[in-house]
Amino acid sequence: TLGPDVVDVSSLAGKGLFTYDPGFMSTASCESEITYIDGAKGQLLHRGYPIEQLAEHSDYLETCYLLMNGELPNAEQKKQYLNGIMNHTMVHESLVNFFKGFRYDAHPMAMMCGVVGALASFYHDSLDITDPEHRRISADRLIAKMPTLAAMCYKHSKGQPFMYPDNSLSYSENFLHMMFGTPCEPSKIDPVVAKAMDIIFLLHADHEQNASTSTVRLAGSSGANPFACISSGIATLWGPAHGGANEAVLSMLQEIGDESRIDEYIKKAKDKNDPFRLMGFGHRVYKNFDPRSRVMQGICDDVLGAMGAENDPLLRIAKKLEKIALEDEYFVEKKLYPNVDFYSGIIMKAIGIPTDMFTVIFATGRTAGWIAHWNEMISNPYRIGRPRQLYTGYSQRDYKPLEDR
Ligand code: ACO
Numbered sequence: 001t002l003g004p005d006v007v008d009v010s011s012l013a014g015k016g017l018f019t020y021d022p023g024f025m026s027t028a029s030c031e032s033e034i035t036y037i038d039g040a041k042g043q044l045l046h047r048g049y050p051i052e053q054l055a056e057h058s059d060y061l062e063t064c065y066l067l068m069n070g071e072l073p074n075a076e077q078k079k080q081y082l083n084g085i086m087n088h089t090m091v092h093e094s095l096v097n098f099f100k101g102f103r104y105d106a107h108p109m110a111m112m113c114g115v116v117g118a119l120a121s122f123y124h125d126s127l128d129i130t131d132p133e134h135r136r137i138s139a140d141r142l143i144a145k146m147p148t149l150a151a152m153c154y155k156h157s158k159g160q161p162f163m164y165p166d167n168s169l170s171y172s173e174n175f176l177h178m179m180f181g182t183p184c185e186p187s188k189i190d191p192v193v194a195k196a197m198d199i200i201f202l203l204h205a206d207h208e209q210n211a212s213t214s215t216v217r218l219a220g221s222s223g224a225n226p227f228a229c230i231s232s233g234i235a236t237l238w239g240p241a242h243g244g245a246n247e248a249v250l251s252m253l254q255e256i257g258d259e260s261r262i263d264e265y266i267k268k269a270k271d272k273n274d275p276f277r278l279m280g281f282g283h284r285v286y287k288n289f290d291p292r293s294r295v296m297q298g299i300c301d302d303v304l305g306a307m308g309a310e311n312d313p314l315l316r317i318a319k320k321l322e323k324i325a326l327e328d329e330y331f332v333e334k335k336l337y338p339n340v341d342f343y344s345g346i347i348m349k350a351i352g353i354p355t356d357m358f359t360v361i362f363a364t365g366r367t368a369g370w371i372a373h374w375n376e377m378i379s380n381p382y383r384i385g386r387p388r389q390l391y392t393g394y395s396q397r398d399y400k401p402l403e404d405r
Pocket of ligand 1: 240241242243245269270276277278279280281282283284285334336339340341
């Protein structure tokens with residue numbers, strides 16, 4: 001698999017030589033068959049299938065199956081997989097007590113780091129990572145329980161009763177039911193919103209070795225259990241330069257506050273002496289339009305129309321900002337296109353999902369990729385990940401007694 005532009009430095013191991021590559025800009029940490037990205041062409045393939053085709057013809061759970069198993073399921077396999085996932089949507093009742101211990105205003109990502117890691121405490125019976133059946137059931141449990149836990153975070157913050165999953169609904173309908181439903185009346189789910197939610201999960205399902213997926217692999221390389229590994233991925237995703245960007249987009253739109261101030265913020269983003277960056281623009285890998293952004297752009301219009309939200313002041317600022325940035329010389333020259341977080345933030349705002357839940361939704365979708373990468377690594381020969389460093393501190397010196405410092 002090594003191409004002409006790849007230098008294999010693995011033979012330098014143990015010979016005192018190593019490469020220095022801060023931010024891993026040009027270092028492949030593993031081989032993988034799951035996802036291919038060509039950032040220059042704006043191409044994203046899962047197991048060879050273009051993301052645009054999956055978004056149009058597939059659905060989130062079918063894409064989860066594809067990522068985990070390498071092939072699209074046939075009708076019987078799909079039925080069995082969906083049944084299997086929907087059988088695992090409930091969480092142990094003791095987790096309710098876990099949630100009760102959190103402050104009502106805790107950030108939902110803080111709660112998710114805790115409760116997802118805590119799942120391991122309920123499944124001692126299936127934590128043998130060398131057993132493929134244990135790995136499969138852990139993957140199913142994680143994919144199934146993430147929407148339930150995500151909705152529980154929201155309900156806890158509102159002081160509303162937790163909603164049990166309704167397994168007669170689809171994955172995304174069930175999530176909306178647990179988020180916005182109440183025990184007082186049957187949930188009313190708009191099919192446009194359910195479809196948009198499913199596509200949001202699907203478009204976030206995997207993105208090869210980003211910071212959170214690399215973290216999951218690194219945690220997994222020590223032999224840690226999958227729930228602990230996914231919890232470490234959630235922690236990494238929380239940062240504003242990664243999954244927290246869609247939340248940061250909305251905070252930025254609120255800070256801009258009025259269309260008349262957009263130019264001022266564009267100017268700030270271009271000022272080298274100002275650390276401000278236009279949130280939702282730019283990507284480490286895509287130096288062309290992110291193909292997921294194009295799909296998101298389309299469903300954004302559908303959802304705004306269905307929710308009658310076209311005139312929401314923040315959404316109007318977002319649309320104007322997008323137009324200006326797409327035409328501005330600085331952003332065009334640096335290839336800073338709106339990324340997937342820009343549109344997902346707008347869509348989720350229109351659906352009524354609170355800003356601090358945005359990254360939780362990203363984490364829910366990305367669980368498929370995290371667990372597929374973890375499983376791929378564990379299924380093949382691997383070594384514990386142990387990056388090296390360039391030491392820049394003091395050379396050896398003698399301890400100074402307290403009175404001499
Ligand atoms: N606004 C203004 N200028 C920007 C922005 C931005 N959003 N993003 C990059 N730039 C500029 C940088 O200042 C730099 O300019 P210079 O060459 O004059 O020094 C140049 O573009 C390249 O930027 P880098 O930081 O080197 O690009 P990198 O690939 O390391 O960073 C990143 C990518 C982190 C996504 C960056 O574009 C950014 O901070 N964007 C805003 C946050 C965001 O939207 N994150 C979501 C990422 S997508 C995801 O996680 C799914």
